[in-house]
Amino acid sequence: MNNQIKEKKRILLISPPFYRLMGSHFNGLNLGLSYIAAVLQQQGHEVRIYNADYLDTDSYLNQREIFQHYGAYKEALNDLNHPIWEEVSDAIKAFSPDVVGISVYTAAIKSSKNIARMIKAVNEKILVIVGGPHPTLDAEGTLQCQDFDLAIRGEGEENFLELLSGKETQSILGLSYRKGTKIIHNPDRPFIENLDSIPLPSRDLFWNNGQGLKKLDLGYILTGRGCPFCCTFCASPAIWKRKTRFRSVESVLREIEMVLKDNPTTIIYFVDDTFTLKKDRAKEICRQIIERGYNFKWKCDTRADCLDEELVKLMKWAGCICAKIGVESGSERIIKQIKKNATKEVMMRAARLIKAAGISLTVYLMAGFPGETDADLRETIEFAKELQADYYSLSVLAPYYGTEIYEEVKDKLDKEHWEYFFHQSGDMILNDGLSLAVVDEFLKLNETVSKGARI
Missing domain, CATH: 3.80.30.20 (tm_1862 like domain)
Known part of the structure; x- marks a missing residue:
C-alpha cells in the first residue's frame, strides 16, 4: 500500500440512502468505505465518509413494516424532489470533492445513479467511482450509467490508490471503464493475502454536512x-x-x-x-x-x-x-x-x-x-x-x-x-x-x- 500520490485530492465516499427512503435508517459502519478511507488518508488525501442512510434516532422499522412501506420506498426513490436528495446534493456542494466513491449493493443501484446524476450536475469534472457487490458482479451493466466513470471490482483498497497515483487505467487490475463506446474490463485483481497489511478502518472521518452523528454505530x-x-x-x-x-x-x-x-x-x-x-x-x-x-x-x-x-x-x-x-x-x-x-x-x-x-x-x-x-x-x-x-x-x-x-x-x-x-x-x-x-x-x-x- 505504498503508491505515491500524484497530488492531494478531496475525496468523498458515499453510502447511498436506502432504508431512509422507506422511513427507516441504517446507522451502522460501512466497513468497505472505512477501509478505503484509511488507506487514502494514510497517503495524504483529504477524505470524508458520508452515510446518507443515517438518522439521529434509535427507532427503526421491523421487517414486516418494511414490506408494508415498500410503496413509499418506490415513490421516494423516483421522486428527485424528495428532501433526501436535496440533502445529498447539499452535502456534495459543501465538501466540493475532486473524487466521489459510491458503495453500491444491488438494491442501492438506482439510489447510486441518482447521486451520480447530482454529482455531475454540481460539477461534471468530479470523478465518480463505484464499487461494492453490484459493480463487482455486473460491471458491464453498472457502467451503462454514463454518470459512473469507473467501476472497481472486488477489494478496492489497492485499485483506488493506483487510480489516484496517476497509473494508466488500462494497467489497473480489477478496474472497468469506458473507452469510446466500449466498456473495458481489466483482468481481476488477486485478493489481498495479508489482511494485516491494510490500515485499520477509519472511524473518525464520518461527515454528514455538519449534522450530529451521535447514533452512529x-x-x-x-x-x-x-x-x-x-x-x-x-x-x-x-x-x-x-x-x-x-x-x-x-x-x-x-x-x-x-x-x-x-x-x-x-x-x-x-x-x-x-x-x-x-x-x-x-x-x-x-x-x-x-x-x-x-x-x-x-x-x-x-x-x-x-x-x-x-x-x-x-x-x-x-x-x-x-x-x-x-x-x-x-x-x-x-x-x-x-x-x-x-x-x-x-x-x-x-x-x-x-x-x-x-x-x-x-x-x-x-x-x-x-x-x-x-x-x-x-x-x-x-x-x-x-x-x-x-x-x-x-x-x-x-x-x-x-x-x-x-x-x-x-x-x-x-x-x-x-x-x-x-x-x-x-x-x-x-x-x-x-x-x-x-x-x-x-x-x-x-x-x-x-x-x-x-x-
Missing part, C-alpha cells in the same frame, strides 16, 4: 474476508470465489482496543460471514478478550456446524450476548436444494448450545425459494418455533446477480429494476406456489417472541 469489526460455502442464494461464492483470509488475532484485538477507547459502551458486532469458521481461532480471540480483561458486549454471525460446547461457553465468558445462525428453511428438501450443507438436527443442537450458555439466539429464515410450497414454508414456521429463538431475521428470496439461484430464475426477473432486489421487497415474491397468507404468517414470527428481544 462504530462497533462493526471484520476479522476475515470470504466464505468457503456455496449456498445457492448467496452472492459470496461469486464475489470471493469461496476463498477465505483471516486477520491475525493480535490485529483483531488491536482494533477492539481502538473501538473501546473512544466508544466504551459500544456493542461490537463481528460481521464476518462466519465468525467461528476456524473454531480454534475464535476460541483464541475469546481467551485473549478474557485474559486482557476487556469488558464489552458483542455479537456475531455464525453457522450451526461451526460451533461446539467449549466455544460457545468461551463466547459467553468473553462477553457474547447474541449469536446469529443461518437456518433459512425448516424443510429438509429445501435445505438440500439450496446447498446449505447442514441438517435440522445440527441446527437444533447449535440453538440449544447457544441458549444453554445464556446467549441470545437470532435465526435467519427465508421464504420464496424456487419450488417451495406452502407445506415447505409451514415446516419452516414450525421449525422456527421449535428453535425458540429470541429473534427471527426474516427475508424473502432476492435472486442476486451472480448467485446460482439467479441463473435458475433469471427469465422471470425484471433486470431493468435492480433496485427492487432486496429481502423485504414486494416484487421478490416470485414463487407462484406460495400463498400470501402463509408468507404473512411467516413474517409474523417475531410476534411469538418477547418485544425488545432484537439485539
Whole structure:
C-alpha cells in the first residue's frame, strides 16, 4: 500500500440512502468505505465518509413494516424532489470533492445513479467511482450509467490508490471503464493475502454536512474476508470465489482496543460471514478478550456446524450476548436444494448450545425459494418455533446477480429494476406456489417472541 500520490485530492465516499427512503435508517459502519478511507488518508488525501442512510434516532422499522412501506420506498426513490436528495446534493456542494466513491449493493443501484446524476450536475469534472457487490458482479451493466466513470471490482483498497497515483487505467487490475463506446474490463485483481497489511478502518472521518452523528454505530469489526460455502442464494461464492483470509488475532484485538477507547459502551458486532469458521481461532480471540480483561458486549454471525460446547461457553465468558445462525428453511428438501450443507438436527443442537450458555439466539429464515410450497414454508414456521429463538431475521428470496439461484430464475426477473432486489421487497415474491397468507404468517414470527428481544 505504498503508491505515491500524484497530488492531494478531496475525496468523498458515499453510502447511498436506502432504508431512509422507506422511513427507516441504517446507522451502522460501512466497513468497505472505512477501509478505503484509511488507506487514502494514510497517503495524504483529504477524505470524508458520508452515510446518507443515517438518522439521529434509535427507532427503526421491523421487517414486516418494511414490506408494508415498500410503496413509499418506490415513490421516494423516483421522486428527485424528495428532501433526501436535496440533502445529498447539499452535502456534495459543501465538501466540493475532486473524487466521489459510491458503495453500491444491488438494491442501492438506482439510489447510486441518482447521486451520480447530482454529482455531475454540481460539477461534471468530479470523478465518480463505484464499487461494492453490484459493480463487482455486473460491471458491464453498472457502467451503462454514463454518470459512473469507473467501476472497481472486488477489494478496492489497492485499485483506488493506483487510480489516484496517476497509473494508466488500462494497467489497473480489477478496474472497468469506458473507452469510446466500449466498456473495458481489466483482468481481476488477486485478493489481498495479508489482511494485516491494510490500515485499520477509519472511524473518525464520518461527515454528514455538519449534522450530529451521535447514533452512529462504530462497533462493526471484520476479522476475515470470504466464505468457503456455496449456498445457492448467496452472492459470496461469486464475489470471493469461496476463498477465505483471516486477520491475525493480535490485529483483531488491536482494533477492539481502538473501538473501546473512544466508544466504551459500544456493542461490537463481528460481521464476518462466519465468525467461528476456524473454531480454534475464535476460541483464541475469546481467551485473549478474557485474559486482557476487556469488558464489552458483542455479537456475531455464525453457522450451526461451526460451533461446539467449549466455544460457545468461551463466547459467553468473553462477553457474547447474541449469536446469529443461518437456518433459512425448516424443510429438509429445501435445505438440500439450496446447498446449505447442514441438517435440522445440527441446527437444533447449535440453538440449544447457544441458549444453554445464556446467549441470545437470532435465526435467519427465508421464504420464496424456487419450488417451495406452502407445506415447505409451514415446516419452516414450525421449525422456527421449535428453535425458540429470541429473534427471527426474516427475508424473502432476492435472486442476486451472480448467485446460482439467479441463473435458475433469471427469465422471470425484471433486470431493468435492480433496485427492487432486496429481502423485504414486494416484487421478490416470485414463487407462484406460495400463498400470501402463509408468507404473512411467516413474517409474523417475531410476534411469538418477547418485544425488545432484537439485539
